[in-house]
Amino acid sequence: MDFLNHLPLNRKLTLLTVLTSGVALAVACVVLASYEQMNIRRRLVNDLATTAAITAANSTAGLTFDDPATVQQTLKSLATQPHIVRACVYDTEAKPFAIYQRANVSRSLLSPPVERDGHRFTNLSLQLFQTIKFDSEMIGTIFLETDLEEIQASLWRYVFLLAALLVACSLLALVVAARLQRVISQPVANLVATAARVTTERDYSIRAQPQGDDEIGKLTDGFNQMLAQIQTQDAALQKSHQELEQRVQDRTRQLADSLSLTRATLEATTDAILVADGRGKITGFNENFLTLWRIPRELGEAGQEEAMLAMAMAQVNRPEQFRAKVQQIYEESQAESFDVLEFKDGRFLELFSKPQMLGDKCVGRVWSHRDITERKRSEAALAKLNQDLLETSRRAGMAEVATGVLHNVGNVLNSLNVASTCIADQLRNSKATNLCRAVDLLIDNQTRLTEFVVNDPKGRQVLPYLRNLSEHISGEHAAVLKELGEVQQHIDHIKDIVAMQQSFARVSGVAEPVSVAELLTEAVRMNESSLHRHAIQVVKDFTTTPTITVEKHKALQILVNLLRNAKQACDGLAREAKQITLSVANESNHVAISVHDEGVGIQPENLTRIFSLGFTTKKNGHGFGLHSGALAAQELGGALRVASAGPDHGATFTLELPLQPPRRTA
Amino acid sequence: MTIDHQILTANAQVAAARTGRGARRGWLLLALTFLIPICSHAESISKEYKLKAAFIYNFTKFVMEWPTNRFAAKDAPITIGVLGKNPFGEELATVVQGRNAQGHPFRVKLLTTIEEAKNADVLFVAHGQESLLQEQLPALQAAGVLTIGESEAFGDLGGLINFTIEPNATTGEDNIRFKINLTETEKSGFKFSSQLLKVAQIVRRKT
Numbered sequence: 001m002d003f004l005n006h007l008p009l010n011r012k013l014t015l016l017t018v019l020t021s022g023v024a025l026a027v028a029c030v031v032l033a034s035y036e037q038m039n040i041r042r043r044l045v046n047d048l049a050t051t052a053a054i055t056a057a058n059s060t061a062g063l064t065f066d067d068p069a070t071v072q073q074t075l076k077s078l079a080t081q082p083h084i085v086r087a088c089v090y091d092t093e094a095k096p097f098a099i100y101q102r103a104n105v106s107r108s109l110l111s112p113p114v115e116r117d118g119h120r121f122t123n124l125s126l127q128l129f130q131t132i133k134f135d136s137e138m139i140g141t142i143f144l145e146t147d148l149e150e151i152q153a154s155l156w157r158y159v160f161l162l163a164a165l166l167v168a169c170s171l172l173a174l175v176v177a178a179r180l181q182r183v184i185s186q187p188v189a190n191l192v193a194t195a196a197r198v199t200t201e202r203d204y205s206i207r208a209q210p211q212g213d214d215e216i217g218k219l220t221d222g223f224n225q226m227l228a229q230i231q232t233q234d235a236a237l238q239k240s241h242q243e244l245e246q247r248v249q250d251r252t253r254q255l256a257d258s259l260s261l262t263r264a265t266l267e268a269t270t271d272a273i274l275v276a277d278g279r280g281k282i283t284g285f286n287e288n289f290l291t292l293w294r295i296p297r298e299l300g301e302a303g304q305e306e307a308m309l310a311m312a313m314a315q316v317n318r319p320e321q322f323r324a325k326v327q328q329i330y331e332e333s334q335a336e337s338f339d340v341l342e343f344k345d346g347r348f349l350e351l352f353s354k355p356q357m358l359g360d361k362c363v364g365r366v367w368s369h370r371d372i373t374e375r376k377r378s379e380a381a382l383a384k385l386n387q388d389l390l391e392t393s394r395r396a397g398m399a400e401v402a403t404g405v406l407h408n409v410g411n412v413l414n415s416l417n418v419a420s421t422c423i424a425d426q427l428r429n430s431k432a433t434n435l436c437r438a439v440d441l442l443i444d445n446q447t448r449l450t451e452f453v454v455n456d457p458k459g460r461q462v463l464p465y466l467r468n469l470s471e472h473i474s475g476e477h478a479a480v481l482k483e484l485g486e487v488q489q490h491i492d493h494i495k496d497i498v499a500m501q502q503s504f505a506r507v508s509g510v511a512e513p514v515s516v517a518e519l520l521t522e523a524v525r526m527n528e529s530s531l532h533r534h535a536i537q538v539v540k541d542f543t544t545t546p547t548i549t550v551e552k553h554k555a556l557q558i559l560v561n562l563l564r565n566a567k568q569a570c571d572g573l574a575r576e577a578k579q580i581t582l583s584v585a586n587e588s589n590h591v592a593i594s595v596h597d598e599g600v601g602i603q604p605e606n607l608t609r610i611f612s613l614g615f616t617t618k619k620n621g622h623g624f625g626l627h628s629g630a631l632a633a634q635e636l637g638g639a640l641r642v643a644s645a646g647p648d649h650g651a652t653f654t655l656e657l658p659l660q661p662p663r664r665t666a
Numbered sequence: 667m668t669i670d671h672q673i674l675t676a677n678a679q680v681a682a683a684r685t686g687r688g689a690r691r692g693w694l695l696l697a698l699t700f701l702i703p704i705c706s707h708a709e710s711i712s713k714e715y716k717l718k719a720a721f722i723y724n725f726t727k728f729v730m731e732w733p734t735n736r737f738a739a740k741d742a743p744i745t746i747g748v749l750g751k752n753p754f755g756e757e758l759a760t761v762v763q764g765r766n767a768q769g770h771p772f773r774v775k776l777l778t779t780i781e782e783a784k785n786a787d788v789l790f791v792a793h794g795q796e797s798l799l800q801e802q803l804p805a806l807q808a809a810g811v812l813t814i815g816e817s818e819a820f821g822d823l824g825g826l827i828n829f830t831i832e833p834n835a836t837t838g839e840d841n842i843r844f845k846i847n848l849t850e851t852e853k854s855g856f857k858f859s860s861q862l863l864k865v866a867q868i869v870r871r872k873t
Contacts, residue, residue: 061861064724066717066841070865135727135767 010178010185017177022170029162036158040151041126045119048128048144051081056132056142059089059098063132063140068098075100083146085125089132090114090141097140114141124148187211191220204231272369278362280305280330292349292369316349317342324574329353334362340372340572348376409494416490423483431472438466511661514552516545516584516591523559524582527567535578536570542584546591548659554636555657558629562595562653565625569599569651589659590638596652602644610642629655637662712757717842718829719758722746722790722814725827726767728862733810733855736787737770744770747777747786750795784809791815796823807854821869824850830867845869 004012055074062071071089075098078084086109087100094114101109112127119128125145132140194208207224211217266273272289276282282303290300293312300308309326313319322341329337334355341349350372356364441462445452452459517540524531524538531538566580577598585592602610602617609615611630626640633640637658644651726744737744744767746758762772775786780802783789789811791799796819799806803823807813815821816829828845846866851858 058861058864061728061859061865064727065721065844065862065865067843067865137765 008185009188010181013181013185014174014177017181018170018174021173021177022166025166025169029166033155033159033162037155040155041121044126044146044148044151045128048084048119048126048146049130051078051084052128052130052142052144055087055089055144056130056140059132059142060134060139063089063091063097064134071098072100074098078144079103081146083150085109085145085147086111086143087145088112088143090143092138092140094141112143114143121148184216187216187220191216191223195223198227204234270370272371274367274369275356275364276305276367277364282308283364289369292371315343315345317344321574328575330365347371347373409497412490412493412497416487419483419486419490423480423487426476426480426483430476431469432476435466435469435473438462438469511549511551513547513549514555515547516593517542519552519555519559520545520582520584520593523556523563526556526560527563530564531567531580534567534571535575536567537579539579539581541581544586545584546586546659548591548657549661550636550657551661554632555655558632558640558655559593559595561625561629562655565653566595566597566599566651569597569601571599573599587656590656591659593655593657594652595655596650598650601647601649602642602651603647604644607642607644611640633657712755714831714840714842715753715755716757716761718816719754719761721829721842721844722758722788723761723765723767723772725812725814725862726770726772726788728859729767729812729856730859731855731857732787736810740769742770743773744788745773745775745786746788746790747775747783748790748792749777749780749783750798751792752776753792780806783811786811788812788814791820791825793817796820799823807850810855812856821845821847824871826851826854826856827866828869843867847871 004015007015055078058074058077059071062068062074075087075089078087078100079102082102084100085102085105088096088111089098090111091097096111099111115129117129117131119126125147127145128143130142130144131138132142190211191208194206198204198206204227207227208220210224211220266284266286267288269286270288272292273284273286274282274289275284282300282305285300289295290297293308293315295308295311299311309323313323316322325337325339329335336355337351337353339351341351343349348371350370352368352370354366354368355362356366441458442449445456445459453463454460520540563580570578570580579598581594581596583594583596585594606615606617611626615627630640633655638656641654641656642651643654726746746762748754748758752758759774762774765772775782777783777786777789780798780800783802783806787810789806791813793816796815796817803813803825807824807826812827813820813825814827814829815823815825818828821828824847826847828847830843830845832841832843834841844866845868846858846863847869848863849870
């Protein structure tokens, strides 16, 4: 059936029609031929049976009255039917009674033995046996045999006729189909021609000729509607295409503007800019970038990232850290980064990167480099200056405080001086020496004391004198006591002044029982936001903690300070190293709280100085934190210690606190 | 022949008891048993009369039309009368026993006088018994009796069917043939089958 697909529709239709009618006709012819053969045979059998019946009827008398001659005569009349080959009449004893044989049969045939009534077709003949009955009595049997030439011939004639009819009908069908197929193929051909015209001329205004109301008509209408739609759409498409073209031109211009603006901006900035896509492929940079990194232009334009990175790494201190940092930044595609790179040639570079977002998606990263060597230098100088100034001002401040204190104390000392001078004068002018003289006089007259006191004129005056003198000394004593009271008051005042000055420096609190874990948790919480901001992880390396009685805010102040220091020490470390470990060691009468970091560490020579007032390694520090911490620890009856293996090896600060606070002296 | 008749009735009853092909086959066998002895070996004289008895029976079957009002009923018996000397012995009775022609059964009567012959439907007059007819033959035939004889004298009297003997050259035996007087037959109102006429020698003679 495949070849049908390649035939044109008109041929196909014609062929199908002719084939269909041909097949139907052929089947009809075969059926007709079979039916005809059956009919012919039946007719032959009927004819033969009739002939047999007639012959039998004509033979009855001959048979009945034993007259074979008449029967023979009767059988001879069969010669009028040339197709009868032979005939035989048997008597009741199945013996041949009379025999007939066609004239032109050469050899004489034996009469077959009698069989039951019926007929059978052999290859060339039809044989028939029939009982001869007369008045319902069987009086013999007749046998007839006929050849089939005639019916074969008539059958062949019939077959030829049918074949001729078949051919004729097929031809007729071909003619009719060839004309009628145009009803279907012509409109389709028209449609195809129209479609071809539309395709070749690209003219969608062409319409197929309307074709009536059948499927092809509907197809044509549908085709025309489709063309109309295409025409409309084509026009719209043309229009939108033109608009699009215009818009593309506009956008291209805008883009060119934008690009030149970007380029100009990129080149106008003093910073070095590098743009990379999400996988680290370099997509853009400015002149400053090449200059700053001393990268040959052709290498940058060739976009050889690895070579460029190698060149960059060769220029910085701690290149592996730099590489790890760059990789980490690329992995955290959404994060911004800020780093300061130190070059081997002493330059400093500020490296700031920001993801390039397209909607929610990160499509690249912009690296901004700024040479901050000069700034660093001036900053260092400034820091130095600051340090000096700070020291100076601190000294000045301290001097001021001292001056204030001294002024106050001086004032009081003045009064104290006056009071002490008064006392000194009083004591200097004291009549106590007169007492000694009076006592000496008495001792001299010891032997005759009564007579002396009673009789002697001098002696008589001694007792009243002593009386006066004691009164006088009592008066003096009272005055000195009064002055001493004032001195006492002044000294108290000085104490107050000093105490007041001290009260500016520290806030005295009340000791309360508190869990060490709670203390640490609170300290971490107070630093939480900054810890979080710097992505520092805090590890609590303890399980059970004792409860201590301590001035909570002081202890807290120390721990907060330590945590802040640890956090600052962690700055500039890789993410995984950003970790602070808190541990608690439980001693017999005190508890040791350790804050450990893996940060910048401490120079060994600084370990001793670290707690002194005004010592700092931070550029904006004032060296008060650890100093005050150490003081506070002492005040709490404990101590603050430090341990470090050296620079870049981290540091451990340990705060020792007694389980019970020391008894405080008033 | 009351006994014969009774047997016949009995046979008919037996046949009636059977049905369909079985019954027909029974009749056929019965006919064969009677026909076979007729056609085959017997004594010369006896064979002649056996054949003649069969012929007489067969004649009745080739009668197309009996003279009008011959039978009172459709199954009224055909009476075969043998006038005077009976050459058949029991043969004739045996031949017709249980048979019928056009629905009519048979009975055989031996007649001694012509008066009795008037009641017969078929009358056989044996050789030498013509005198017993006493000129009554035309009257009998006119009354519708089928007269059969076997002598030239009978033929001369105008009998309807007359047996003759023809010598057969091939077998050497005598063949029994018969003549039919067609003129008398037509006169008496009989119509024979053309088949019968084909086999017979036709005689046209007026008395």
